[in-house]
Amino acid sequence: MLFMTYEVTINGRSHRLELERADGLWQCRLDGREVRLDAVLARRDVLSVLIDGKAYEIKREQTATDMHLWVGGERFAAELRDPKSLRGRKGGSADEHGAKKLLAPMPGKVVRVLVPEQTEVEAGQGIIVVEAMKMQNELKSPKKGVVQKVLAAEGAAVNAGDVLAIVE
């Protein structure tokens, strides 16, 4: 028998999810409530779910920095942890108490580094400015702490997912 437990965060709200295979279907418990459903992975990142005859298509969008799920025209920020199997979501940054990485959300060019290493920063404070398609985007600190390292120099070309700075 297959049994899985996950901690899921949807738009900042935590849920406890248990999934169990049962007679070719899925018995699912979300925050204690039971749902029975049928699910097929139509292709990578596209899931078809049937619940009581109602059909849902869910699309998964994974960028270098985050994961979003689309249910119809609605988009949800999602995070997933699997305490039992230790299969965390891919591409995540380090845990909340330790160092956090500042990742480039898109390919571009570093036009300005706003704070030098060893500076104390507030959560949300701008650290690096990246230019793409002739527009500038200020990348903000993911947490309050000290900028331990700045890994990109002004003028450098960066790819999506590149670590630009580490805040601890």
Add this chain to the structure above:
Amino acid sequence: MFRKILIANRGEIAVRVIRACRELGITSVAVYSDVDRASLHVRKADEAYHIGPAAASESYLNIPKILDVARRSGAEAIHPGYGFLSENAKFAQACVDAGIKFVGPTAASMEMMGSKTRARQHMEKAGVPFVPGTSRGLQSFAEAEQVAARIGYPVMLKAAAGGGGKGMRLVGSPDELESALQAARSEAQRSFGDSEVYVEKYIVNPRHIEMQILADEHGNCVWLGERECSIQRRHQKVLEESPSPLVDPEMRRRMGEIAVRVAKAANYTNAGTVEFLSDQEKNFYFLEMNTRLQVEHPVTELITGLDLVHLQIRLAAGEKLPFTQDEVHLRGHAMECRIYAEDPDNNYFPSPGKITLLLAPSGPGIRRDSGMYEGWTVPIDYDPLLAKLIGYGTDRQQTIGRLIRALNEYFVGGIKTNISLFRRILNDREFQAGKMDTGYLDRLLALAAEAGPPQDKSANIAAIAAGLFIALEPTTTTGNGSLSNGVGSAGRGEAASGWKRMARAEGLRSG
């Protein structure tokens, strides 16, 4: 007819022209910059040549390099697409000098239309309507009073040397005129060192409506109906449609005839578009002529049944227009959504990157002109237009319904796009009623998006799906026996046994 054409462009429009070449049996030649080696137009073309670094000035705008490729590859004509070199008279002339046909008007026509003052002189002679007012500076307050009374309030005072809103004053009634004129003059003097001010009728809630024309090199010219382009964000078109909800057959005929007059006054050849500003009472005024194929040309193609790129190529090859004005029939309704790589939740900031998932709509009344594919990385160096989704239907309502349906099928993962913006516009009541002007979209966006009640149900589905994606994912990682065993999904196991059953049944029959 040409045997080989070079396309001096990239993205969806290069793919559009390459397709037309293929349909006409013409060999297509693509050019590409460093970052476009893997772009769709390079994949689709018969031949492709590298022309330089990512910066457009060193590649897609580099006239000597493009002409060199044309010569080396033996291309007889160059299609410029839109943007880049398409309205560059020097390029059109350089093509002629190199013995290569430029698919578009002559350099002389382009130059005339490129200069506002020269265009105005020629057009006024041809009886083309301009926004009423003085084209030269006002000599006195008395003259201002007289002109304003003649054209009717509200009027706009504008600095002759101006731009950027400096030295501009909106005047609603005669008693405001004197102080407004003084203020505009002193502001113009301060800003531009020139106090010359002219007056124009102020168009309240203007609409941007344009007319497509086609002209051959034998003096024939036809109009192909209007396109309403009032849905704009920061002066950039976002959605276009034809016919315009404002235009009736009489207005269309008048606008078409004036557009043809504009084209003839400029000795225009090939495809072109005459832009007008219209008020809500159907008075319209000449703005400018776009001397190229427009981004939004597909809406005209759908309602006329014509292929404008085929026609551009045939006209450039010296053929006569294959139909007369009387043979042009408009039928149905078409609407185009410009899909941009930009983030609606982050002030429409460009969002280049890798497309990790692409689900494309199809079905009745849907056309998609696209320059992207799954796995392609959208470069940061060019315009963020990815694709155009065009809907067609019997009438406007059916077209809107089809587009909303298709937008819900459309999914681009890995980068942000403005697809959600179109759901909002197409579902808006004012838009559905055809009530629009060039300020419509900025007003709509200034309202906070109607945040519906928090969708707990969808959030719960998302939470369950987050786990299911992992549980159903074909896993290549080791060290988790229970998960690998669970990979056979609900559907998969049953399907497999179904196949087996059928195979057995088949086996029995054949045996």
